[in-house]
Amino acid sequence: MFLENTESTMMSVLFGVASVHKESRRDSLERFCLTYTNPLVRFLVVTKKVSSEDADEIVQEFWLVKLLEPPPEQNLISKYLAAKDANSELSFRRYLSKSLSFYFINRYRSADARHARNNIAIEALEGWEPEQLAAEQFEFDTEWANHLLNRVLKDVRSECVANGHRAKWDVFVELVLVPGMRQVPAPSYAELAEKLGIQSPKAVGNAWITVKRMILRHFQAAVLDYLPSSSAEQSVIDAEHETQQVLVSLAARGGLRILLEEETERSSSLSQTASFALGGPVTADMFRDPSDLEAAWQSVLVTKVGDLTSDLKLADTDARFGEWLSTMCPPLDVLDSVRRLAKKQGKQSALPFSEQDCFPREIWALIYLLVLAIAQTKHGRYLSNTKPESLKRRMVPFRDADWIDDESRRILSCFIDTHNL
Numbered sequence: 001m002f003l004e005n006t007e008s009t010m011m012s013v014l015f016g017v018a019s020v021h022k023e024s025r026r027d028s029l030e031r032f033c034l035t036y037t038n039p040l041v042r043f044l045v046v047t048k049k050v051s052s053e054d055a056d057e058i059v060q061e062f063w064l065v066k067l068l069e070p071p072p073e074q075n076l077i078s079k080y081l082a083a084k085d086a087n088s089e090l091s092f093r094r095y096l097s098k099s100l101s102f103y104f105i106n107r108y109r110s111a112d113a114r115h116a117r118n119n120i121a122i123e124a125l126e127g128w129e130p131e132q133l134a135a136e137q138f139e140f141d142t143e144w145a146n147h148l149l150n151r152v153l154k155d156v157r158s159e160c161v162a163n164g165h166r167a168k169w170d171v172f173v174e175l176v177l178v179p180g181m182r183q184v185p186a187p188s189y190a191e192l193a194e195k196l197g198i199q200s201p202k203a204v205g206n207a208w209i210t211v212k213r214m215i216l217r218h219f220q221a222a223v224l225d226y227l228p229s230s231s232a233e234q235s236v237i238d239a240e241h242e243t244q245q246v247l248v249s250l251a252a253r254g255g256l257r258i259l260l261e262e263e264t265e266r267s268s269s270l271s272q273t274a275s276f277a278l279g280g281p282v283t284a285d286m287f288r289d290p291s292d293l294e295a296a297w298q299s300v301l302v303t304k305v306g307d308l309t310s311d312l313k314l315a316d317t318d319a320r321f322g323e324w325l326s327t328m329c330p331p332l333d334v335l336d337s338v339r340r341l342a343k344k345q346g347k348q349s350a351l352p353f354s355e356q357d358c359f360p361r362e363i364w365a366l367i368y369l370l371v372l373a374i375a376q377t378k379h380g381r382y383l384s385n386t387k388p389e390s391l392k393r394r395m396v397p398f399r400d401a402d403w404i405d406d407e408s409r410r411i412l413s414c415f416i417d418t419h420n421l
Helices: 008-017 024-049 052-070 077-088 091-107 113-119 130-162 166-180 190-196 201-228 234-251 259-268 291-303 319-326 332-349 363-379 387-399 407-419
Strands: none
Touching: 024 091, 024 130, 024 201, 052 077, 052 091, 077 091, 091 190, 166 190, 166 201, 190 201, 190 291, 201 291, 201 363, 291 319, 291 363, 319 363, 319 407, 332 363, 363 387, 363 407, 387 407
């Protein structure tokens, strides 16, 4: 785990804000306010219907009244740290947004603010009561999540460019950002490979998988950077949990969605209108039409056997897979090993992230059926308990598909022609 033995940066900042040492406190205050000002301003704009200028002024007043003017031991952060000692589950983001909401309410209810209150629309004064804070907390969660999203995407792009992988960022832009912002269907992987000059749809899929992992890694790092926890172990636990909450919050408002194992069902239900759909099985939306499947199958045929079946110890691993199947007459035990691998890969619903998993299930199903056909026609042996008639019914749609090659069609036809329904 990349977060091991890492302590929350924000916890040290909070202790610095509560410190009596002026030098340390000043630096921590600057860091703290820089981190939280923009999300809080957006929070007020969305929930209180005030202008950006007024919201910024209110947040600056909030820092002054709650952080700068009180003695360090009585400021907002010291009060939070004391409350967290009594309740370790207390969320700092929730504590902060609730404090700002109460400050906003009191500011406009005070006698000194009567004139300012007259300049605010009536609808902005409604829903100020404490019982409305739960709904407001959701708004702040969303604003904060999008604040993190902006930071994460900037970091991911910088990393891609710095490492000479600009094409991976371009895949993300064309596959996710542009369709999400314009509300248009995402291109197929084959279309994207042609547009960006990438070698194959499989290479597009590999790039996308890499970017997904980068996004999740940067999200966890960003969360850890602000989430206050006093121990390294708790920081990691909090960061992983908070990352899930942040991503789910984004899904509910049309933001980024990456499904984590624990949140798959909830995220899926929330993401009906999500602009960025990053979840689901790796290959579920990867190969969209016959041209994609044809490109994927052609990629398989020219892939070295050793690369395609990296977890199997096979002879002739440098041979191309198409040649290996059609002309080399692999031994029966080797065919059975490939059959088991194809069956395993084809059955997986939540695929691990590896290059071979970028092939859709149809590809693994075809490999599985080809191996069975070769074992029967060349070795006279059945490697499956499935009745030949049932296998024939499964092979016919593949034999008749436009996207397979002629040699694979011939192999399937040999099996089909020798069995009558």
